Amino acid sequence: xxxxxxxxxxxxxxxxxxxxxxxxxxxxxxxxxxxxxxxxxxxxxxxxxxxxxxxxxxxxxxxxxxxxxxxxxxxxxxxxxxxxxxxxxxxxxxxxxxxxxxxxxxxxxxxxxxxxxxxxxxxxxxxxxxxxxxxxxxxxxxxxxxxxxxxxxxxxxxxxxxxxxxxxxxxxxxxxxxxxxxxxxxxxxxxxxxxxxxxxxxxxxxxxxxxxxxxxxxxxxxxxxxxxxxxxxxxxxxxxxxxxxxxxxxxxxxxxxxxxxxxxxxxxxxxxxxxxxxxxxxxxxxxxxxxxxxxxxxxxxxxxxxxxxxxxxxxxxxxxxxxxxxxxxxxxxxxxxxxxxxxxxxxxxxxxxxxxxxxxxxxxxxxxxxxxxxxxxxxxxxxxxxxxxxxxxxxxxxxxxxxxxxxxxxxxxxxxxxxxxxxxxxxxxxxxxxxxxxxxxxxxxxxxxxxxxxxxxxxxxxxxxxxxxxxxxxxxxxxxxxxxxxxxxxxxxxxxxxxxxxxxxxxxxxxxxxxxxxxxxxxxxxxxxxxxxxxxxxxxxxxxxxxxxxxxxxxxxxxxxxxxxxxxxxxxxxxxxxxxxxxxxxxxxxxxxxxxxxxxxxxxxxx
Amino acid sequence: xxxxxxxxxxxxxxxxxxxxxxxxxxxxxxxxxxxxxxxxxxxxxxxxxxxxxxxxxxxxxxxxxxxxxxxxxxxxxxxxxxxxxxxxxxxxxxxxxxxxxxxxxxxxxxxxxxxxxxxxxxxxxxxxxxxxxxxxxxxxxxxxxxxxxxxxxxxxxxxxxxxxxxxxxxxxxxxxxxxxxxxxxxxxxxxxxxxxxxxxxxxxxxxxxxxxxxxxxxxxxxxxxxxxxxxxxxxxxxxxxxxxxxxxxxxxxxxxxxxxxxxxxxxxxxxxxxxxxxxxxxxxxxxxxxxxxxxxxxxxxxxxxxxxxxxxxxxxxxxxxxxxxxxxxxxxxxxxxxxxxxxxxxxxxxxxxxxxxxxxxxxxxxxxxxxxxxxxxxxxxxxxx
Numbered sequence: 001x002x003x004x005x006x007x008x009x010x011x012x013x014x015x016x017x018x019x020x021x022x023x024x025x026x027x028x029x030x031x032x033x034x035x036x037x038x039x040x041x042x043x044x045x046x047x048x049x050x051x052x053x054x055x056x057x058x059x060x061x062x063x064x065x066x067x068x069x070x071x072x073x074x075x076x077x078x079x080x081x082x083x084x085x086x087x088x089x090x091x092x093x094x095x096x097x098x099x100x101x102x103x104x105x106x107x108x109x110x111x112x113x114x115x116x117x118x119x120x121x122x123x124x125x126x127x128x129x130x131x132x133x134x135x136x137x138x139x140x141x142x143x144x145x146x147x148x149x150x151x152x153x154x155x156x157x158x159x160x161x162x163x164x165x166x167x168x169x170x171x172x173x174x175x176x177x178x179x180x181x182x183x184x185x186x187x188x189x190x191x192x193x194x195x196x197x198x199x200x201x202x203x204x205x206x207x208x209x210x211x212x213x214x215x216x217x218x219x220x221x222x223x224x225x226x227x228x229x230x231x232x233x234x235x236x237x238x239x240x241x242x243x244x245x246x247x248x249x250x251x252x253x254x255x256x257x258x259x260x261x262x263x264x265x266x267x268x269x270x271x272x273x274x275x276x277x278x279x280x281x282x283x284x285x286x287x288x289x290x291x292x293x294x295x296x297x298x299x300x301x302x303x304x305x306x307x308x309x310x311x312x313x314x315x316x317x318x319x320x321x322x323x324x325x326x327x328x329x330x331x332x333x334x335x336x337x338x339x340x341x342x343x344x345x346x347x348x349x350x351x352x353x354x355x356x357x358x359x360x361x362x363x364x365x366x367x368x369x370x371x372x373x374x375x376x377x378x379x380x381x382x383x384x385x386x387x388x389x390x391x392x393x394x395x396x397x398x399x400x401x402x403x404x405x406x407x408x409x410x411x412x413x414x415x416x417x418x419x420x421x422x423x424x425x426x427x428x429x430x431x432x433x434x435x436x437x438x439x440x441x442x443x444x445x446x447x448x449x450x451x452x453x454x455x456x457x458x459x460x461x462x463x464x465x466x467x468x469x470x471x472x473x474x475x476x477x478x479x480x481x482x483x484x485x486x487x488x489x490x491x492x493x494x495x496x497x498x499x500x501x502x503x504x505x506x507x508x509x510x511x512x513x514x515x516x517x518x519x520x521x522x523x524x525x526x527x528x529x530x531x532x533x534x535x536x537x538x539x540x541x542x543x544x545x546x547x548x549x550x551x552x553x554x555x556x557x558x559x560x561x562x563x564x565x566x567x568x569x570x571x572x573x574x575x576x577x578x579x580x581x582x583x584x585x586x587x588x589x590x591x592x593x594x595x596x597x598x599x600x601x602x603x604x605x606x607x
Numbered sequence: 608x609x610x611x612x613x614x615x616x617x618x619x620x621x622x623x624x625x626x627x628x629x630x631x632x633x634x635x636x637x638x639x640x641x642x643x644x645x646x647x648x649x650x651x652x653x654x655x656x657x658x659x660x661x662x663x664x665x666x667x668x669x670x671x672x673x674x675x676x677x678x679x680x681x682x683x684x685x686x687x688x689x690x691x692x693x694x695x696x697x698x699x700x701x702x703x704x705x706x707x708x709x710x711x712x713x714x715x716x717x718x719x720x721x722x723x724x725x726x727x728x729x730x731x732x733x734x735x736x737x738x739x740x741x742x743x744x745x746x747x748x749x750x751x752x753x754x755x756x757x758x759x760x761x762x763x764x765x766x767x768x769x770x771x772x773x774x775x776x777x778x779x780x781x782x783x784x785x786x787x788x789x790x791x792x793x794x795x796x797x798x799x800x801x802x803x804x805x806x807x808x809x810x811x812x813x814x815x816x817x818x819x820x821x822x823x824x825x826x827x828x829x830x831x832x833x834x835x836x837x838x839x840x841x842x843x844x845x846x847x848x849x850x851x852x853x854x855x856x857x858x859x860x861x862x863x864x865x866x867x868x869x870x871x872x873x874x875x876x877x878x879x880x881x882x883x884x885x886x887x888x889x890x891x892x893x894x895x896x897x898x899x900x901x902x903x904x905x906x907x908x909x910x911x912x913x914x915x916x917x918x919x920x921x922x923x924x925x926x927x928x929x930x931x932x933x934x935x936x937x938x939x940x941x942x943x944x945x946x947x948x949x950x951x952x953x954x955x956x957x958x959x960x961x962x963x964x965x966x967x968x969x970x971x972x973x974x975x976x977x978x979x980x981x982x983x984x985x986x987x988x989x990x991x992x
Contacts, residue, residue: 003830006855010822017820108651116655118843120874134829135822135855211819211847213875217653221817256823261812262786264823334702334728338695431786431815440791440813444723444745457731459702532694532724533749536788539694539720575699578688585651585691 005133007257008250013141015249017210019148020203021226022233022241024196027155030236031172031192035413037099038079039200040223041106044216046072046201047208048110051121061124068205069198075106076197080190083593087600091303093359094600097553100546101596103219104589111216112582118215121208144206151199152242159238164191172236220542228272231417234282243284247271266428269421276418277406305559305605313561320467324460333459337531339571340466344524346551346563347473348517353549354558354606355481356513357493361416362423363521364544368430370396370522371529371540372437375446378530385450389526396522401514408510423545431537442536449530466527470564473520478560480516481607489513554595556602565603641682642937644928645704647725648715652691657717657740657917662687664921667901667908672929683929686710692717694724701725705732711937712737712928719743719788726753735943739924740917743788747967754946756927756960757920758888758972760789763865764796766974767837767886771862772804774976775884777835779807781828783848784839786813793839793864809833818844821851829857838863842915846876853879860884869915873982883979888956889919890975890986897953919955927952927960
């Protein structure tokens with residue numbers, strides 16, 4: 001029985017660590033309704049500033065904390081002023097993409113300055129341990145708990161009793177009304193970003209000290225766990241974020257206790273999905289609280305799409321179709337094959353996210369389902385590859401829709417978070433379901449593509465095949481959008497209450513969109529599996545989901561041509577920037593930010 | 608020509624200019640162009656640290672190769688393309704290398720998904736993919752252009768098991784392993800060997816690479832009541848586990864795979880890694896000349912920094928590539944055939960390396976039984992800890 005006490009204590013200790021990130025995320029979400037993907041990067045920056053202070057400047061702990069908080073706050077203010085404020089009157093999804101771009105840039109800057117090698121960040125507290133249960137806790141555990149709880153408490157008091165706090169809450173409830181009442185909304189945003197960033201920076205430093213280790217890969221994980229904890233507690237609810245974090249820590253710890261270490265994150269994400277489905281506003285949302293998203297309209301604002309005449313599209317398609325007849329290198333063709341595969345994924349996502357308004361952050365899971373289905377069908381059941389790929393598409397459509405269906409009742413950001421979790425769950429199931437997926441060893445020796453008995457091995461034939469598949473899917477989707485189905489999808493996106501009043505069944509149309517989208521994504525994954533010949537649970541990861549969303553927003557939400565254009569751009573740019581070597585991802589991030597800044601509605605506009 | 612080391616290029620062109628003054632114009636044109644190797648590996652993204660370690664190992668080996676006169680007078684250089692360990696990018700890089708006639712041999716990638724996705728392209732393009740960290744048992748099955756000097760886990764894990772069970776006398780083991788293809792394969796070989804030597808496996812726990820908190824895992828380990836912990840980890844997660852094991856009060860003997868062998872393991876683990884046993888392929892006081900040359904050269908080139916396992920793999924790989932190119936010349940097929948002919952190449956990891964033509968891997972990794980004493984890796988003196 002004493003073990004259960006230990007599992008409980010360990011859960012609380014790690015929950016403590018999550019709380020530090022979650023509080024910052026909650027604060028920003030509370031005011032600007034934005035999941036700040038750059039929060040993990042600020043955490044990273046804080047950890048490295050802490051390293052400079054401790055190891056190079058030998059500052060004492062209180063001074064270290066002040067230095068880190070101040071420096072991180074400045075970073076936060078810069079992000080707010082130059083990254084997000086210019087976007088405040090544009091599409092509501094643009095800031096989300098901007099924070100992704102900012103996190104690229106910050107992570108790369110840290111990596112280039114400090115090298116990607118992990119570093120030790122020694123704790124400056126005395127090394128005494130207190131016996132609790134079977135294990136021990138140290139002063140750093142207490143400090144982290146202290147910082148987490150005090151900051152949550154201070155923020156709570158600040159929001160409830162100070163004048164600026166009232167302004168923050170007013171701005172979060174209704175920005176325009178707050179402005180009319182004379183609240184300087186920009187100042188409010190500045191205050192919030194400064195506080196959240198200071199907190200994020202200090203938490204990165206404390207966690208670095210806790211593990212005596214900092215490295216540049218820590219930012220994405222911190223963001224993921226922070227988002228989960230925050231949403232469990234109720235997005236935007238600061239004390240809720242702390243409790244959500246502790247709960248997350250406990251669930252993970254008990255999950256390890258009962259099922260073993262490799263199931264740990266599975267429980268974290270299952271918790272999230274269950275909470276979202278049962279209590280979409282989080283565990284601690286009060287009944288009186290205004291719903292987190294507006295009841296009418298969505299955060300996908302319509303814009304005037306760029307009209308491209310059909311003949312221009314036909315010329316472009318013909319140009320790409322005859323490209324292999326010219327002396328272009330296989331490298332260019334391979335890059336374009338990647339673009340066509342990403343294009344299929346983007347078509348799928350632009351349908352569900354753009355046309356339907358269900359912004360998915362777990363789309364790579366559909367790739368994975370398609371890829372594994374196709375690979376296993378062709379390897380173990382000897383199904384011909386062409387049919388296996390279609391099987392992958394069908395499985396992805398069916399399973400994907402089934403998995404996503406619990407989140408149909410969610411709106412806005414909550415859909416994104418739920419799909420993010422579902423994506424992680426799929427990846428973890430693949431890792432753990434060894435009898436079928438072969439677990440971490442992965443599937444090797446997947447046969448190459450073949451159609452009607454002809455093997456497609458040369459880059460040229462794969463190029464034509466993948467291009468043709470993408471064009472067919474795009475034409476089908478174009479046809480779909482002009483039918484009554486497309487109109488119904490858009491009606492639900494723009495105003496789901498009005499759509500329901502007209503008798504549209506939301507669940508049925510959402511299912512239809514995911515079935516079509518799942519099929520396209522599954523086909524893309526299936527082709528990729530046969531192209532790579534080897535896949536494992538890491539082949540289709542969270543980064544791919546984020547990339548797909550970036551493509552879709554860049555091309556213009558719901559825009560079929562935009563999805564393909566965005567895919568070519570985002571596959572092509574990192575290749576073009578290869579001459580910049582280590583700097584290429586940094587440049588890519590900056591270009592992305594500039595695009596969001598000047599074309600927030602996407603290159604070709606929302607449809 | 609993005610990533611050819613600038614210093615090597617400058618040095619090489621200086622050497623070429625001097626050579627040009629001495630020999631005729633025709634010969635000059637021939638020797639001024641370096642023989643180019645392609646490297647596909649992570650320089651950014653979550654595995655970026657390993658790419659930078661590769662570079663250090665490569666650059667040291669290239670310096671020595673140049674000092675010894677290059678490849679029959681010609682310079683050897685490499686073009687490093689960043690793949691972020693992402694299969695989408697590694698396949699594009701593969702086409703880039705295959706369609707560039709100047710590239711005679713490819714090294715990498717780092718992770719199995721990235722490497723093995725690119726294998727069909729290298730195989731069909733007839734360019735050798737020399738994966739020197741690819742321990743996945745199926746890597747060299749991709750075709751006769753896939754060769755690897757990665758220590759086979761079928762070789763390494765029985766050595767570690769012998770250290771833990773026979774030499775340290777551990778009878779009941781808890782195995783913690785990275786839940787990747789490498790960690791999983793290693794675990795299976797380790798468990799098999801340890802059982803053969805008469806030990807009992809109390810519990811095995813696989814964790815994902817991003818994991819940082821192991822306290823609950825360690826409670827499971829404690830409840831299984833083992834007398835030793837086996838870490839099949841890299842140095843950063845290995846150090847985390849060791850620290851947290853001591854924090855939750857586990858006092859058992861710990862024994863780790865060679866992949867933790869890095870000064871970073873001690874830096875990150877601090878006092879917690881004291882007395883951790885590590886089965887490695889070489890050690891600093893090793894009297895073998897290739898080891899002494901490697902360590903002395905590395906410290907001199909990188910301001911006293913101690914080399915680690917990944918530096919050594921990359922250093923060995925570059926030396927092997929040079930030996931192969933010396934035999935095979937610049938023809939890709941001849942280079943493939945040269946892998947079957949190359950014999951007894953001096954190697955930090957293997958002593959001397961010769962490929963087994965059937966498996967396209969090298970057998971017979973060296974073995975050193977180390978222990979961390981006073982913040983240093985030292986040869987284990989046989990005393991219990």
